[in-house]
Amino acid sequence: MINLMRADFYRLRHSRALLIWEILIGGVTAAKTIDWGLKRNLTGWLAVRLVNNSASLFIWLLPLVMMVVGHDFSQGLLKDTLTIGISRRRYFLSKMATMGLITLLQLLMVQLIAFLGGVIFGGAGLVQWADWLAQLLVYVVIAFTEVTTITLVLYWSGSTTAALAVGFLALLAIAILHVQFGHINLFAYTDWMLAINRLTTVHSNTLGAMMKPVIGAAALVIGGGIVNGLRFEKMSL
Numbered sequence: 001m002i003n004l005m006r007a008d009f010y011r012l013r014h015s016r017a018l019l020i021w022e023i024l025i026g027g028v029t030a031a032k033t034i035d036w037g038l039k040r041n042l043t044g045w046l047a048v049r050l051v052n053n054s055a056s057l058f059i060w061l062l063p064l065v066m067m068v069v070g071h072d073f074s075q076g077l078l079k080d081t082l083t084i085g086i087s088r089r090r091y092f093l094s095k096m097a098t099m100g101l102i103t104l105l106q107l108l109m110v111q112l113i114a115f116l117g118g119v120i121f122g123g124a125g126l127v128q129w130a131d132w133l134a135q136l137l138v139y140v141v142i143a144f145t146e147v148t149t150i151t152l153v154l155y156w157s158g159s160t161t162a163a164l165a166v167g168f169l170a171l172l173a174i175a176i177l178h179v180q181f182g183h184i185n186l187f188a189y190t191d192w193m194l195a196i197n198r199l200t201t202v203h204s205n206t207l208g209a210m211m212k213p214v215i216g217a218a219a220l221v222i223g224g225g226i227v228n229g230l231r232f233e234k235m236s237l
Contacts, residue, residue: 004086004094005101008068012102018067022109025060029110033117043125045132047118048111052135052199061143062164064106065150068099070160092232096225099147104140111136130204138202138210142192145217146171148224155231189216 012018029051036042036050118125150167154160171193178187178194189212201208 001090001094001097004091005098008094008098011071012067015067017063021060021063025106025110026113029113030117033114037117037121042118042121043123044115044118045125045127046122047114048132049135049200051110051114052139053197059168060106060110061103061146062150062167064102065099065147065167066160066164068102069095069147069151070154070163073154073158073160088233089229092229096147096151100140100144103143103147104136107136107139107143131202134204135199135202138207138214139196139199141214141217141221142195145192145220145224148221148228151228152224152231155228155235188212189219192217 032051032054033042033047036047040046115124146167149170150163153166154163157163174187174191175193178184178191181187192213195210195213198209198213202210207214
């Protein structure tokens with residue numbers, strides 16, 4: 001499993017697509033930070049809080065999932081990989097662990113760019129490290145709902161295009177339905193794009209307004225992970 005993760009990281013380090021995407025998302029983050037700095041008294045800590053609350057940055061995860069989980073599907077390498085003696089369970093778990101690490105590293109990169117930009121404008125500010133860690137962990141859990149959803153569609157359809165489309169459209173559809181039918185309590189647990197806008201209510205001792213979205217996210221990640229694992233065990237290659 002460790003060797004599979006190392007192979008994925010090695011491939012990604014030498015991927016031109018990943019380099020282009022990192023430059024793009026880094027540039028967008030820097031542009032957002034500059035815009036915030038021109039409009040308000042910005043500090044490093046405030047910039048981190050603002051970038052955490054930017055639901056549009058959810059989109060940064062889509063290509064990363066395809067580069068990790070969808071790569072072997074799109075390149076037709078899955079069968080060859082599994083025929084060299086690697087069990088399907090180990091393969092699946094390695095992909096999920098790799099995605100977890102990449103999600104965390106990507107978010108840290110975005111936060112670091114925002115923090116450095118904020119420092120240039122107004123210094124570091126009063127950094128609340130315990131709150132930062134709590135918000136970081138919550139963001140990763142929320143973001144992993146997208147990983148789970150895309151993986152589910154990919155394993156059932158075998159299509160990376162369908163997985164990308166559903167991964168994006170599902171989040172958007174839920175957000176729109178939540179606005180239209182806000183009285184339906186289910187959306188309070190599943191509208192993760194809107195939930196990101198309330199991330200600043202999370203502190204080291206409370207989930208604040210994120211309690212219901214975190215419960216919904218945890219249920220999807222755990223339940224969806226089990227379903228995805230079982231599906232991968234039985235799917236035809």
